[in-house]
Amino acid sequence: xxxxxxxxxxxxxxxxxxxxxxxxxxxxxxxxxxxxxxxxxxxxxxxxxxxxxxxxxxxxxxxxxxxxxxxxxxxxxxxxxxxxxxxxxxxxxxxxxxxxxxxxxxxxxxxxxxxxxxxxxxxxxxxxxxxxxxxxxxxxxxxxxxxxxxxxxxxxxxxxxxxxxxxxxxxxxxxxxxxxxxxxxxxxxxxxxxxxxxxxxxxxxxxxxxxxxxxxxxxxxxxxxxxxxxxxxxxxxxxxxxxxxxxxxxxxxxxxxxxxxxxxxxxxxxxxxxxxxxxxxxxxxxxxxxxxxxxxxxxxxxxxxxxxxxx
Numbered sequence: 661x662x663x664x665x666x667x668x669x670x671x672x673x674x675x676x677x678x679x680x681x682x683x684x685x686x687x688x689x690x691x692x693x694x695x696x697x698x699x700x701x702x703x704x705x706x707x708x709x710x711x712x713x714x715x716x717x718x719x720x721x722x723x724x725x726x727x728x729x730x731x732x733x734x735x736x737x738x739x740x741x742x743x744x745x746x747x748x749x750x751x752x753x754x755x756x757x758x759x760x761x762x763x764x765x766x767x768x769x770x771x772x773x774x775x776x777x778x779x780x781x782x783x784x785x786x787x788x789x790x791x792x793x794x795x796x797x798x799x800x801x802x803x804x805x806x807x808x809x810x811x812x813x814x815x816x817x818x819x820x821x822x823x824x825x826x827x828x829x830x831x832x833x834x835x836x837x838x839x840x841x842x843x844x845x846x847x848x849x850x851x852x853x854x855x856x857x858x859x860x861x862x863x864x865x866x867x868x869x870x871x872x873x874x875x876x877x878x879x880x881x882x883x884x885x886x887x888x889x890x891x892x893x894x895x896x897x898x899x900x901x902x903x904x905x906x907x908x909x910x911x912x913x914x915x916x917x918x919x920x921x922x923x924x925x926x927x928x929x930x931x932x933x934x935x936x937x938x939x940x941x942x943x944x945x946x947x948x949x950x951x952x953x954x955x956x957x958x959x960x961x962x963x964x965x966x967x968x969x970x971x
Contacts, residue, residue: 664848665960666705667942670698670718670841672728672954674889674934679951679969687968690727694956694966697721701841702958711843711851711885712750719746719769719853722839726808728954729837731767734806734857736815737864742806744857745871746772747783751850751879758783758871762790763806766799769855772871774798783871811860818861838870840877840887840936848940850885852877859892868892874902881940883908884915890926890933890950898926900935908939915939923947 672694701718705711723731734742746768747758757776760783765771774796775784784792794800821828840854854870854877869876869892876892878901879885886901900922907918919937926933927949934948942960946953952969 662848663846664844664940665942665962666702666844666846667938667944667957667959668698668701668705668714668718668841668843669936669938669944669946669957669959670694670701670722670839670955671887671889671934671936671946672697672722672839673837674932674948674950674953682968690954690968691966693725693727694954695964697725698956698958698964698966701843702964705843705845708846711845711849712748714843714845715841715851715853716748716769716773718841719839719855720767722841723767723769723855728839729857730839730855732806733808733811735811735837735860736807737858738819738861739864740815741864742803742857743862743864743866744768744855745867746853746855747871747873747877748772748776748853749851749873749877749879749885750776751852751881751885754880756782756873756877758873758877759789759793760785760867760871761865762793763803764790764800765793766801766805769853770798771796772853782873785867814860822861838876838889840870840889842879842885842887842936842938844885844938844940844942848881850879850881850938850940852879852885852887854887869895869900872896874899877901878905880905884919884937884939886919886935886937888933888935889953891931894926894929894931895933898922898929898931900926904937915943916945919945920947923949
């Protein structure tokens with residue numbers, strides 16, 4: 661049996677802090693968190709675990725860290741509630757599961773995986789998803805557990821901006837908060853996982869690209885695994901995950917070119933954001949067109965790296 665070199669990459673959101681607004685202390689904390697969350701999945705890969713288990717572990721770690729907009733630390737809707745989305749996909753079989761508009765499971769990514777493994781469906785939303793999560797043996801938390809003072813302040817600031825009809829200051833933090841991970845395991849199998857609290861002050865009921873298979877989440881062993889972050893409406897309209905897959909599958913493009921070109925073209929159309937992706941050769945690419953993207957990766961070189969801006 662061919663043994664592949666494991667590789668893993670994750671993102672914690674694209675453009676979530678403008679360079680002018682970050683302090684050295686916050687930047688150091690972010691780098692440490694990104695590395696820790698990557699290692700949660702990498703240690704499993706190096707022990708021979710599946711790509712699916714690795715991406716699940718990394719996203720669970722991201723969901724537990726309130727620095728990121730997923731799980732604890734998820735942003736608020738315009739009604740002051742939480743509505744979280746998540747998806748997971750297995751590149752070996754294209755099995756996938758997703759949830760949208762939920763609040764309750766400590767780890768929304770486990771809710772998505774439960775949909776994949778414990779139901780005949782792909783995507784559950786609303787009350788039906790809530791009932792399913794309650795019966796799936798997931799750890800449940802109260803709505804108050806997910807909120808943080810920083811997210812509440814962000815909501816109040818955005819609602820005040822709208823009330824006063826002030827211009828948008830261009831801060832991408834309101835639209836780009838998502839976490840996700842992709843991996844290639846020792847058997848050459850790929851997987852992707854994505855989780856998000858959505859956009860600050862979004863309309864209740866809004867669903868972004870994260871739980872939409874073929875848009876914000878995608879995995880197929882023959883091409884790539886990818887997880888996106890950015891202005892989700894654009895990623896849905898251009899079916900970003902599927903588009904990259906098609907360019908690799910039918911146009912013969914390599915991962916770096918296909919993913920990079922799609923993200924650049926999306927930016928030219930007004931769709932800001934980025935993604936992390938990996939193929940079964942262990943190649944990792946992390947293109948984005950926003951001011952920055954929280955990211956960490958360990959490719960076939962075996963070196964762990966973290967970055968926030970375009971350096």
